[in-house]
Amino acid sequence: MIFDNQNKTITTKRLVLRLFQKSDAVAVTKLCNNYNIYKNTLYLPYPYSLEDAISWIEHHLDNFNANKSFEFAITDKRTGELFGAIALSNNQQFNNGEIAYWIGEESWGNGYATEAAQAILQFAFEEKQYHKVFARYFNSNLASGRVIQKLGMKQEGILIDHVKKENRYEDLVYYGIINSRG
Template identity: 55%
Template sequence: MNQPATSPTIKTERLLLRRFNAADAPEVSRLCDNYNLYKSTLNLPHPYPLESALEWIATHNESFTSGRMYEFAITNKESGKLYGAIGLSHQQAHRHGEIGYWIGEEYWGQGYATEAARAVLDFAFRDKDLHRVYARFFASNPASGKVMEKCGMTYEGTQKDHIFKEGRYEDLLLFGILNPNHQ
């Protein structure tokens, strides 16, 4: 699957956020086939074989083109090394979206998720003119909440025992932010 020439990229101080392509699948599979990453995410399967990565990447083009979902590879701006992924859903009727991200465990604690999330929030508000963006995370994964707080998102509530995973219920904490250009 080739990336169209018009495919948007987002540059930050250290990162290049770009569309995924099939050549990324082996590294996506390697990074995602990690139990610690699986237990901290809503939708990541475990194990995560190459076929899952290829299937996931194959859905991006249509989702991006239709404006329903924007998935970006989080990569090093200089070397191109893949660190993770960040996505923004787009509920056009309500002018809001949900942001979600994952970073490979070997890259945790280096600020990549925060840097990417700030850039995608800017994309959501400036380029897509969304009114609101929200995000959810497991109460057992407070590091994800720290990313949201660093991006200016605020706590809006807890969905008690909302997800059943690994034989137990997990609370989801909800954070959100309104477009500062709409206030």
């Protein structure tokens, strides 16, 4: 993982994680206006409109500069194709943050979420000096659980029927990892 602070990018073997641009809004809308992504995310609206994408993207740079949250586009290192998004929140009071991500359905199963999440975890611990990083997922979303487990995170608990999605209650599974260097 190579972090370029000036350009606000993280480069991995296959990916470049970069800030979203307004020009990404059409691609974001296309990827997010997908029921299978919606049903596995806490806050993504559905149907997903161009206005949703624009209003989401417009705060990313300010959030990054304010050290509030770090929201990256997951893109192909060679072609620049947008695969999805990954974010790291920053709770400065407790020196920790949450990793959250989504990948467009046509790019599922290629390891992009895992590769991006490993880079974000390294960014959190090495660049931002977090003490802890956590993640949560719907118990019904086993693929997301596998990504989190591959990061070396340990299950910390399950909040039973914690959120309601489409008139159905979902368990939220929490995982976390402590920075062994700090």
